[in-house]
Amino acid sequence: MVTSLSQDQIDIVNKTRDAMLSGTPISTLQRITSKEQPVKGPSWVSRQTYHAPKxxxxxxxxxxxxxxxxLGxxxxxxVDFAVEDVDVRWTGYRAGSQTDQPEVTINDSEKQKFAKLMSDVKHPVTILYFIGGGFYMNVPARYHSTTTxxxxxxxxxxxxxxxxxxxQHxxxxxxxDALFTYMSLLYPAPGHFHEPIAPSSVVFAGDSAGANLALSLIQVILSTQSRGEKVQFNGRLEDLxxxxxxxxxxxGLDMTYALASKENIGFDIFNGEWSFHKPEFPSCPLWPSIPPRRHVYCDASLMCHPLVSPSIAKSWKGAPPxxxxxxxxxxxxxxxxxxxxIAQDEGSVVYEEYAEMPHDFPIMSENWPWAxxxxxxxxxxxxxxxAQTCTILSEGRNLKSKAVFISAGGEETSLDLTNLSGFSLEEAKRMMKESV
Incomplete structure (x- = not known):
């Protein structure tokens, strides 16, 4: 592997990959990654619960x-699931605070903290952030530094x-949960801290599995609009x-891993297979499931569904940039x-790939060198x-479609956006079905 990374950097990636592949029980991972993180430094955080309509x-x-x-x-x-309460948290930049300054408490009033947060907001963009974690771990508290x-x-x-x-779910x-949260942003129930938000000023942002969930929600919206459906919400029939x-x-848009770019293993913390598939993966009360299934997120019948693996969505016509x-x-x-x-559907899309960088490289954790x-x-x-893209999109401006590979030195090489993957959509579907 030809690389400009130092041996220390290579060792960090290899060590992280080995730790992930060694296997930690899923119940342990959930417990570790679900701990509340203290809010420090330049962050406003206001917590609330969106209550499910009865x-x-x-x-x-x-x-x-x-x-x-x-779409199937x-x-x-x-599996059938009803709408349930969703815990949310607003995050804003707290101007003038120090790096290790503790969270501000205002008579334990989350609504007053939201008002303080809004006093530091300078632009109307609202970023709806979808957290990552493979669908089986993490909480919004672990994303304070990213959202701030x-x-x-x-x-x-x-x-x-x-x-x-x-x-479990x-x-x-x-x-x-994602749809309910988005609808609650647009059409808040009485008692919510915010006023109705124009959908054009909302930008979905997410990483890893969160990016998957954000794009899946776009497919839900496009499908709903194609049928002319409306949503009964807070006593009214609303558009979506x-x-x-x-x-x-x-x-991460392929739950089968059939489309994995295994030539990148030397740079990444993943190796193209799920650790929880391995026979030696440690069992716990949550996994392996009873009855067994193909993935922690779903069973085999759903692995190639475009709302599980949105890389094989048939069409993105009408999607926003x-x-x-x-x-x-x-x-x-x-x-x-x-x-x-998306490009073949004449949509507005930008693809940026950063040379020699691993998964989630700018945000993984405070102890991760690239973060x-x-x-x-x-x-x-x-x-x-x-951030610039979030601002541009919230202002109704479009993106000039392009695909670029960005070297460690910052030089851009243009890529063929219409043949970016090297295989067709039908070939990808076949590969994924064979994998399942």
């Missing part, structure tokens, strides 16, 4: 199940939400509009295919482009 919950979940049926082939067997950075760079505000995790529970755009970091960015990583193949299909954006030019550039 009467209209079935109308919301039916939108998702109708899309599953419309009839073989799917999704995006709020700082855009001058706007972020809303992240806790969707239900697998394997399989597909489409997380997607139902598209947001201003989508921004996706290190998007979409920005992809990521490292030279194993999941790149699925993101490349999605960008390619120290002040020290890594690739991370600085990626975060700035991410």
């Amino acid at each position: 009467v209209e919950g079935n109308f919301i979940s039916s939108i998702v199940y109708n899309a599953i049926e419309a 082939d009839g073989s799917e067997r999704p 950075k995006l709020a700082q760079l855009t001058g706007g505000r972020c809303l992240s939400f806790q969707y239900r995790l697998s394997p 399989t597909f489409p529970a997380a997607l139902i 509009p598209l947001p201003g755009g989508i921004t996706a970091l290190s998007a 979409i920005w992809f960015a990521g490292g030279q990583e194993v999941m790149a193949g699925s993101a490349r295919l999605a960008a390619q299909v 120290l954006t002040e020290d890594w030019p690739q991370s600085i550039r990626c975060m700035e482009h991410w």
Whole structure:
């Protein structure tokens, strides 16, 4: 492997990959990654719960199940889930605070903290952030630094939400939570901290599995609009509009891993297979599931559904502009295919691939070298482009479609956007079905 990375950097990637492949029980991972993180430094955080409507919950979940049926082939067997309460948190940049300054408490009033947060907002963009974690771990508290950075760079505000995790809550529970959260942004119930938000000023942002969920929600919206459906919500029949755009970091859009770019293993923390498939993977009360299934997120009948693996969505016609960015990583193949299909549908899409960078390189954790954006030019550039794109999309401006490979030195090489993955959509579907 020819690389400009130092041996220390290579060792960090290899060590992280080995640790992930060694296998930690899923119940342990959930417990570790679900701990509340203290809020420190330049962050405003305001917490709230969006309460599920007692009467209209079935109308919301039916939108998702109708899309599953419309976009599938009839073989799917999704589990039935109702709408449930969703915990959300607003994050904003807290101007003038110090790096280690503790969270401000205002008579324990989350609503007053929201008002303080809004006093520091300089731009109308609202970023709806979809957290990553493979659908089976993580909480919004672990994304404070990411959402605060995006709020700082855009001058706007972020809303992240806790969707239900697998394997306890399989597909489409997380997607139902995402739809309910988005609808609550646009049409807030009495008692919500915010006023109704124009969908054109909302930008979806997500990383890894969160990027998958954001793009799946776009497919739900497009499918719903094609049938002329409306949503019964807060006592009214409402439209389901598209947001201003989508921004996706290190998007994992193929749950089968059949489209894995295994030539990138040397740079990435993944190796192109799920550790929980291995016979030696340690069992726990959550996994392996009883009865067994193909993935923690869903069973085999759903692995190739475009709301589970949106890389093989048939059409993106009518979608808002979409920005992809990521490292030279194993999941790149699925993101490349999605960008390619969007371009073939004459959609507005930008694809940026950063040489020698691993999955989620600018945001993984405070101890991850590449996440120290002040020290890594690739991370600085990626975060700035991410924020700039959120701002542009919220203002109704379009993206000039392109695909680029960005070297460690910052030089851009143009890529063929219409043949970015090297295979067609039909070939990808065949590969994924054979894998399942």
